[in-house]
Amino acid sequence: MTGRDMRRVLTGCLALTALHDREALLSSILDTAMDIACCDAGTLYLLEEDALHFCRMVTRSQHIRQGGHNDPIQLPPVPLEEQYVCSWAAIHNTSINVPDVRQDTRFDFTGSLRYDAMTGYRTQSMLVVPLSNDQGDLIGVMQLINALDERGDTVPFDPDMEFLISAIASQAALSVVNMQYAEQITALLNSLVGALSSAIDERSPYNAHHTRNMVRIAEAFLDDLKRRGDVHAFDDRQRRAFLMSIWLHDVGKLTVPPEIMDKETRLGPLLNDIHDRFRIIRLLDRIALLEGRIDAQEQQRRAAALTEAAALVERVNTAGYLSDEDLDAVNRFALRSYIDEGGNPRPWFTEPELERLRVRRGTLTDGEREIMQNHVVVTSKILSHVSFPKLFSAVPHWAGAHHELLNGKGYPAHLTAEDIPTEVRILTILDVFEALTAQDRPYKPAMPVDRALKVLEEMVDEGAIDGELFRLFRESKAWECVLGGSGT
CATH class of the missing domain: 1.10.3210.10 (Hypothetical protein af1432)
Known part of the structure; x- marks a missing residue:
């Protein structure tokens, strides 16, 4: 391995570690390996559910680039069976260098040859490298196709290239795994946040x-x-x-x-207290009438005032905005009082009730709003x-x-x-x-x-x-x- 080769590998590895977007990372893995191997085509597979799924396909001489969210590859996954070269590399976690697929009898290349017949391409040399993490777990497989010499002719892959591409594959696998870990952590965080948000809302x-x-x-x-x-x-x-x-x-x-969160009206349960108090005041006024302490005209006047106050309370309780007129009325009735059963003077409205009735907009008092x-x-x-x-x-x-x-x-x-x-x-x-x-x-x-x-x-x-x-x-x-x- 020359110093130039080492620099190419290190540069490629550094480029992979700098990427944070999954789609960009997967594309860069294949492009970086193809650049270092100086080849015309390549395929990146990822292992999912005991099969190798096509992730990226590139054929530079035909300007073909497939894969990703916006251009998924419509090809069936390759089962993990040893007759397929990429599957063999995955099963045995070993690189395979094929000088000429048409002369090789170890593997079934009918899929590649069928693809050639459809596209007019000619697959010849192939270097297949597994992608494994630091625990030896398979992540996927990288298949490089048709190494090129200085004249642009197709040649076998140099055996020394296997080490370089394996180094890139190792870094690529580590980058993919790290990104998967980050995605899993983010997914966990998102699920917890979603559950927490639902709990808050509900x-x-x-x-x-x-x-x-x-x-x-x-x-x-x-x-x-x-x-x-x-x-x-x-x-x-x-x-x-x-x-x-x-x-x-x-x-x-x-x-x-x-x-406070669910407060539909200004008064809430205090409305019932006001209704109960007004009923008591009416009864006390009737008793006062029967005992001769007030006359009928005074009793009717008091009853009319209570009716007006009750209507005001109902209106203000649900109003979106408290008008100046209604606020003046609230302040006027705030001065009214009655004599309870023990002979003690009591106000028509308590201070907490008045605070709520004086809320200008919405249903919350200043304290509740705070x-x-x-x-x-x-x-x-x-x-x-x-x-x-x-x-x-x-x-x-x-x-x-x-x-x-x-x-x-x-x-x-x-x-x-x-x-x-x-x-x-x-x-x-x-x-x-x-x-x-x-x-x-x-x-x-x-x-x-x-x-x-x-x-x-x-x-x-x-x-x-x-x-x-x-x-x-x-x-x-x-x-x-x-x-x-x-x-x-």
């Missing part, structure tokens, strides 16, 4: 589809960015990390009490204790910042534009959009898509969200994978 029947819908919309949006070739498009590694942050963005809701908003802080704390692989190292920050706004008015850290990366900007848009259009929220009806887009547009005008990313999102119509194309 704690509340009103939040059961939020995360899954966000992931589906995100995937459609990222696909659209990739089709456009937009500068914001993610590569595969960025995409996986970003989707992981969506799956985990609400993990902090594990600490939010269900009575607990709900704290879920992002808890999300960051929980995820900071997870030893994420390097690929997912930014996930805790992205997930914990999905309520931050570019104008600094978000929470919990009040970050501004320069501190909010693209991933968080997209996550915020997706979270707001899904929340607005969700059909399972207890405190509001689902908002039509056109109205939700208008709300997001207003947030752009306020400097809260990224205008360019919002424009791309709107043009993508990514939500149609969840909501359909009706716009509702």
Whole structure:
């Protein structure tokens, strides 16, 4: 082996270790071996379920390149039977050098010759090398075809080449196994995250589809960015990390009490307390009338006021927004009192009831909203204790910042534009959009898509969200994978 040969092998091995994409790695394994062996064609097989499956096929003189997700090879797998040269190499974990397949009687080459007849190619020399990991477990087989001399003529493979290709095959097997380990770890992490996300969502029947819908919309949006070739498009590694942050963005809701998470109305169970109290007040007024402490006109006046207050309570309890008029009415009735059975003055409404009745928007009081908003802080704390692989190292920050706004008015850290990366900007848009259009929220009806887009547009005008990313999102119509194309 010359120094030049050694450099070629080392360069090839280093190139394989630098790849992180499975499809690129498999293609590079075959191309690297063909370059070092100086041959015209080659096939890479991977072992699956006791058969060798075609993974890559290259014939340079005919400009043929097959294999991969976008161009699967439509050939049946080769069974592990010793009459086939690639299977023999796999079974015995030994390289085989065939100078001329037409003169060789050891193996059945009818498949290669049949392929030659179909394509006009002429297979002559062959070098078959098994790919095994450091434990000796077979990963696949590499079949190199038609070594070329300096004039470009087909010649047998140099026996010294077997060692070089075996070295490449060993590194290739190690790279494939390492990538398989990484994929298995990622798959395990994804399954755990998916299960955790489902548990979070299904704690509340009103939040059961939020995360899954966000992931589906995100995937459609990222696909659209990739089709456009937009500068914001993610590569595969960025995409996986970003989707992981969506799956985990609400993990902090594990600490939010269900009575806050599922709060459909302002008062909740306190409404029954008010009804019971009003019934008692009516009975006390009737007793006062019968005992002559008040007259009929006063009793009717009090009854009318109670009826008005009860109607106000019912209206405010479920209102999406508390008007100034209703707030004034609540404050007016807050001054009313009655005398209980023991002769003690009591207010019509307790302070906890008044706090809830004075909520301007939604159903949560300031204290309850603080607990709900704290879920992002808890999300960051929980995820900071997870030893994420390097690929997912930014996930805790992205997930914990999905309520931050570019104008600094978000929470919990009040970050501004320069501190909010693209991933968080997209996550915020997706979270707001899904929340607005969700059909399972207890405190509001689902908002039509056109109205939700208008709300997001207003947030752009306020400097809260990224205008360019919002424009791309709107043009993508990514939500149609969840909501359909009706716009509702």
